[in-house]
Amino acid sequence: MSSELIVFLILAAVGVLSGILMITRPNPVNSALFLILNFMALAGLYITLHAQFVAIIQILVYAGAIMVLVLFVIMLLNLEDEEPLREQMSKRHYGSLLVALLALVLIVQVIGWNSGGTLETMREQSPHALRIGTVEHIGSVLFTEHVYPFELTSILLLAAIVGAIVMAKKRFP
Amino acid sequence: MDFTDILISLIKIVVMFGVVLLTVAELVYTERRISAFIQNRLGPNRVGWKGLLQPYADVLKLLLKEDIVPTAANRFIHTLAPVISIAVAFSTLAVVPIAGETIRLFGREVQMVIADVNIGVLYILALTSMGVYGLTLSGWSSNNKYSLLGGLRSSAQMISYELAMGLSVIGVIMVTGSLRLTDVVAHQSGWMWNMILQPVGFVTFVVAAFAETNRAPFDLPEAEPELVGGYHTEYSSFKFALFFLAEYANMITASAVIVTLYLGGWQVPYLELLNLPVGVTIALQILAFMLKVAFMLFVFQWVRWSVPRFRYDQLMNLGWKVMLPIALANVIVTGIVMLLL
Numbered sequence: 097m098s099s100e101l102i103v104f105l106i107l108a109a110v111g112v113l114s115g116i117l118m119i120t121r122p123n124p125v126n127s128a129l130f131l132i133l134n135f136m137a138l139a140g141l142y143i144t145l146h147a148q149f150v151a152i153i154q155i156l157v158y159a160g161a162i163m164v165l166v167l168f169v170i171m172l173l174n175l176e177d178e179e180p181l182r183e184q185m186s187k188r189h190y191g192s193l194l195v196a197l198l199a200l201v202l203i204v205q206v207i208g209w210n211s212g213g214t215l216e217t218m219r220e221q222s223p224h225a226l227r228i229g230t231v232e233h234i235g236s237v238l239f240t241e242h243v244y245p246f247e248l249t250s251i252l253l254l255a256a257i258v259g260a261i262v263m264a265k266k267r268f269p
Numbered sequence: 270m271d272f273t274d275i276l277i278s279l280i281k282i283v284v285m286f287g288v289v290l291l292t293v294a295e296l297v298y299t300e301r302r303i304s305a306f307i308q309n310r311l312g313p314n315r316v317g318w319k320g321l322l323q324p325y326a327d328v329l330k331l332l333l334k335e336d337i338v339p340t341a342a343n344r345f346i347h348t349l350a351p352v353i354s355i356a357v358a359f360s361t362l363a364v365v366p367i368a369g370e371t372i373r374l375f376g377r378e379v380q381m382v383i384a385d386v387n388i389g390v391l392y393i394l395a396l397t398s399m400g401v402y403g404l405t406l407s408g409w410s411s412n413n414k415y416s417l418l419g420g421l422r423s424s425a426q427m428i429s430y431e432l433a434m435g436l437s438v439i440g441v442i443m444v445t446g447s448l449r450l451t452d453v454v455a456h457q458s459g460w461m462w463n464m465i466l467q468p469v470g471f472v473t474f475v476v477a478a479f480a481e482t483n484r485a486p487f488d489l490p491e492a493e494p495e496l497v498g499g500y501h502t503e504y505s506s507f508k509f510a511l512f513f514l515a516e517y518a519n520m521i522t523a524s525a526v527i528v529t530l531y532l533g534g535w536q537v538p539y540l541e542l543l544n545l546p547v548g549v550t551i552a553l554q555i556l557a558f559m560l561k562v563a564f565m566l567f568v569f570q571w572v573r574w575s576v577p578r579f580r581y582d583q584l585m586n587l588g589w590k591v592m593l594p595i596a597l598a599n600v601i602v603t604g605i606v607m608l609l610l
């Protein structure tokens with residue numbers, strides 16, 4: 097067993113477990129904490145895939161900024177533990193079950209799908225593939241090939257920021 | 270990646286950990302002595318020579334106290350919070366290089382940095398953003414309104430100043446052209462320190478670092494007169510000691526990062542002209558790094574005992590209406606200057 101595989105198995109186990117715990121904990125703060133743990137595990141998985149930029153942005157933006165605000169809101173609202181709903185099996189639930197099964201089939205298919213080898217063989221075939229995830233590569237691609245989508249996204253984000261400020265303002269002068 | 274690599278990394282981690290722990294102990298001592306000097310007092314001078322053993326006596330006192338957890342507290346998170354604080358404070362140091370040359374150990378060239386990753390600057394920013402959780406969670410889990418207020422203040426403050434911090438670093442990244450901290454230091458050879466190339470960015474970064482470490486004049490999360498003790502009101506014994514340790518370790522980390530990004534890291538100007546043997550060069554570089562860090566630590570303490578605490582609205586105004594625009598302008602000016610040169 098290579099060290100890469102060991103790291104992957106640990107991170108994957110942490111990711112799956114924290115995901116399950118996140119949706120089953122009755123206390124919202126605990127759920128939020130498990131979600132943060134899940135983000136961390138995901139970031140670790142990105143690093144094993146040589147996508148360092150995505151990994152660090154995952155921590156910086158999701159775990160470091162968005163989840164702080166989520167936690168902030170939960171704490172200020174002082175939410176109690178949620179009550180479990182008592183529901184009977186209805187026709188609607190059979191529908192959800194069907195969708196869940198379809199999703200399961202899809203996941204199994206994706207896992208079984210052979211993408212042309214492991215990271216090891218990819219590394220041998222094209223050494224360039226390892227540099228795709230670096231900041232330098234992402235930066236140069238964003239500002240050359242994908243410059244229009246990039247600029248459009250930034251305009252969209254700017255509009256969203258302005259909108260948020262306008263909505264948060266208490267009175268208009 | 271085999272056993273030797275892991276062993277070398279472990280040795281580096283243990284050495285770094287030990288040095289930081291010892292520095293924290295003496296930092297508490299210098300803090301008390303410097304504050305006494307500034308306030309025209311004597312300060313602790315009884316335990317050991319000139320009071321040098323005072324911090325160890327304090328630690329012993331803290332450890333022997335009873336560990337009290339409030340009945341209404343969330344016990345697990347109450348314990349987790351100081352652990353998060355301390356882990357974040359220590360792990361940031363992993364990417365800071367302390368010398369430029371490599372040494373040979375177990376037949377390998379070993380760099381004087383624990384992890385030389387090519388996203389070093391982003392790693393520091395990411396971990397800084399994780400530091401919020403320690404304070405926020407401790408405030409919430411204590412089930413005490415003063416603690417909660419302290420925790421919320423800390424999260425608002427740290428998120429606000431993270432922006433200014435990140436934007437100030439962009440100037441350094443633009444000048445260096447790399448996110449790798451060893452490159453950042455190597456670029457500052459001679460007197461071309463980023464402090465001289467990026468004076469505005471240096472000031473905004475240092476101010477933001479003060480706010481991120483919750484040191485005076487930005488120590489609102491624990492403002493004693495208003496919040497009793499802030500986020501760590503309900504902590505005692507070892508957990509309190511951990512918060513204390515985290516605060517000082519954060520100061521060391523912040524100083525080390527400031528030194529690396531702006532004060533030339535381990536660079537000693539014109540050292541390479543002397544043609545010294547490698548061992549001496551490494552020793553001098555490490556010494557230079559430590560002296561610079563010590564100076565920054567002194568500045569931290571100097572400011573704490575000289576400048577009064579901000580009011581909360583002043584803090585937010587400074588963060589969003591002064592620091593953020595200045596840092597943004599710095600990025601634009603840096604870009605224009607680089608384009609013209």
